[in-house]
Amino acid sequence: MSESTTDSARPFLTLDLPEAEVVFHPSFFPTDAADRLLRQLVETTRWRQDSMKMFGELKPLPRLTAWYGDAGARYVYSGIVNEPLPWTTALAEVKHAVEAAVGVSFNGVLLNRYRDGRDGMGWHADDEPEFGEDPVIASVSFGGTRNFQLKHKRRKELKASVELTHGSLLVMRGGTQANWLHQISKTAKPVEERLNLTFRHLVTRAE
Numbered sequence: 001m002s003e004s005t006t007d008s009a010r011p012f013l014t015l016d017l018p019e020a021e022v023v024f025h026p027s028f029f030p031t032d033a034a035d036r037l038l039r040q041l042v043e044t045t046r047w048r049q050d051s052m053k054m055f056g057e058l059k060p061l062p063r064l065t066a067w068y069g070d071a072g073a074r075y076v077y078s079g080i081v082n083e084p085l086p087w088t089t090a091l092a093e094v095k096h097a098v099e100a101a102v103g104v105s106f107n108g109v110l111l112n113r114y115r116d117g118r119d120g121m122g123w124h125a126d127d128e129p130e131f132g133e134d135p136v137i138a139s140v141s142f143g144g145t146r147n148f149q150l151k152h153k154r155r156k157e158l159k160a161s162v163e164l165t166h167g168s169l170l171v172m173r174g175g176t177q178a179n180w181l182h183q184i185s186k187t188a189k190p191v192e193e194r195l196n197l198t199f200r201h202l203v204t205r206a207e
């Protein structure tokens with residue numbers, strides 16, 4: 001049986017969010033490809049445990065991370081300097097599939113590894129200046145399903161959430177980062193380990 005990496009005939013849905021553009025492909029990668037990529041990415045990624053200063057104390061982040069990208073795609077957030085590691089075979093495969101579907105090229109990817117429900121990521125927007133105005137961010141998930149929540153920065157009544165399933169692709173563009181925050185909340189429910197890959201385009205000095 002031949003395995004296609006993606007199946008563009010699979011359905012997607014557009015989230016109805018004011019001042020944002022978010023599209024979700026629940027099964028962008030068929031299960032067999034997603035299973036294989038999950039295993040490959042767990043094994044071949046150089047995972048790091050970063051720390052962040054909180055209330056004057058250095059605390060480990062509640063997840064493992066890694067940053068890969070083109071040479072020169074240096075990414076600084078929360079005081080953490082990320083020098084890019086070169087693309088692995090598995091990352092290049094995911095990148096090409098995502099670029100073909102989204103129609104945008106990416107020069108970096110942030111990987112997050114949520115070991116269990118105690119790992120998460122708090123409310124934020126990916127609005128650092130190095131991404132430029134209205135960035136396109138493509139988020140691929142492998143492993144356990146986690147709930148991705150969105151809330152509008154100013155209009156408190158505007159909220160949404162999506163279950164990010166194994167092999168799914170979520171694309172955020174337009175005003176999403178300027179107008180909305182997102183998070184992966186921690187959960188007491190038993191959840192499988194999960195990997196998330198957010199592909200980004202950094203404006204480098206040469207551009």
Ligand SMILES: O=C(O)CCC(=O)C(=O)O
Nearest residue numbers: 110112126148184196198
């Ligand atoms: O794990 C996720 O789905 C979200 C990751 C995220 O928001 C980020 O890396 O900026």
Ligand SMILES: [Fe+2]
Nearest residue numbers: 124125126182
């Ligand atoms: Fe984010």
